[in-house]
Amino acid sequence: MDKRLAAFKRLLEIIDELRAKCPWDKKQTYESLRHLTIEETYELAEAIVLKDSNEIKNELGDLLLHIIFYSKIGEENKEFNIIDVIEGINEKLIQRHPHIFSDVVADTEEAVKSNWEKIKLREGSKSVLTGVPASLPSIIKAYRIQDKARGVGFDWEETSQVWDKVIEEMGELKHDVDSGSGHEAIEGEFGDLLFALINYSRFIHVNPDTALERTNNKFIQRFNYLEEHVNKSKKSLHDMTLKEMDVFWDEAKKKYH
Numbered sequence: 189m190d191k192r193l194a195a196f197k198r199l200l201e202i203i204d205e206l207r208a209k210c211p212w213d214k215k216q217t218y219e220s221l222r223h224l225t226i227e228e229t230y231e232l233a234e235a236i237v238l239k240d241s242n243e244i245k246n247e248l249g250d251l252l253l254h255i256i257f258y259s260k261i262g263e264e265n266k267e268f269n270i271i272d273v274i275e276g277i278n279e280k281l282i283q284r285h286p287h288i289f290s291d292v293v294a295d296t297e298e299a300v301k302s303n304w305e306k307i308k309l310r311e312g313s314k315s316v317l318t319g320v321p322a323s324l325p326s327i328i329k330a331y332r333i334q335d336k337a338r339g340v341g342f343d344w345e346e347t348s349q350v351w352d353k354v355i356e357e358m359g360e361l362k363h364d365v366d367s368g369s370g371h372e373a374i375e376g377e378f379g380d381l382l383f384a385l386i387n388y389s390r391f392i393h394v395n396p397d398t399a400l401e402r403t404n405n406k407f408i409q410r411f412n413y414l415e416e417h418v419n420k421s422k423k424s425l426h427d428m429t430l431k432e433m434d435v436f437w438d439e440a441k442k443k444y445h
Contacts, residue, residue: 200270203256207264218261225254237401283307298338305339316340327397330386338390347391354388357381410440 206213228250235243256270263269284307287294294300305316316339320332337343344350361377363369389396414436418425425433 199252199256203253203260207257207260213257216257216261218258221254221257225251228254234401237398237405283311301335301339302341305336325397327382327386327400330383331390331396334387334390344387344391347388350384350388350391354381354384357384406444409444410437413440413443 208214228247232244232247232251235247255273259268259270259273262272282289284304285300286292286307287300287303292303294303308319309316316336317333320329320336322329324332334343344353357377357380361374361381364374364377386396389399414433415425417436417439418428418433423432
């Protein structure tokens with residue numbers, strides 16, 4: 189037997205046994221697993237940002253466990269099983285890649301994306317934006333909304349146009365802040381600026397969520413360095429001036445950049 193199939197078969201057997209015998213596993217439902225699945229997904233995302241291949245492998249295993257667990261519950265409820273899950277994605281991949289499994293021509297990434305969205309609309313989607321989950325974090329949601337719209341040709345033509353939009357939105361935000369506009373107006377302009385920046389990120393091939401998370405991690409490393417060296421100097425951050433802190437911060441910037 190193919191080693192991949194043997195390993196998958198063994199995992200199915202383990203889940204069956206745990207579901208039958210383990211008090212914790214026996215109690216789980218779709219709802220009780222949901223928040224754990226979200227947590228595992230974020231842990232995988234973090235491992236990818238950190239480029240930790242060993243953790244990526246481990247977190248993929250955790251997510252695979254969840255997929256099989258949900259399928260086991262579905263089987264018990266007589267709703268679906270792991271075979272239905274696998275056959276469903278097999279069929280979807282074949283249907284949505286006619287340039288591979290049929291005679292449709294799509295020899296660029298953009299052509300493939302456009303084809304994908306057209307097929308989804310034929311399958312019954314009411315909007316190209318239907319597939320963007322409402323619960324996605326805002327930055328990721330904005331990126332996916334823009335990417336989906338691009339798939340049907342609704343997008344800027346030139347990178348310079350998008351940057352001009354960023355500058356325009358920045359000016360509108362500054363005007364509202366300087367003129368003392370209400371909180372709602374300022375919040376709206378701030379949102380428009382973020383949306384424009386995310387749009388620009390697509391044109392320069394930067395994932396905004398990944399970029400921000402790397403900056404978050406960099407700030408954490410630098411701030412941890414600051415705290416560590418302040419403690420070594422027998423001082424307290426609360427008692428230091430910003431100028432004193434900046435000495436350690438500049439050191440941290442050289443170390444973590």
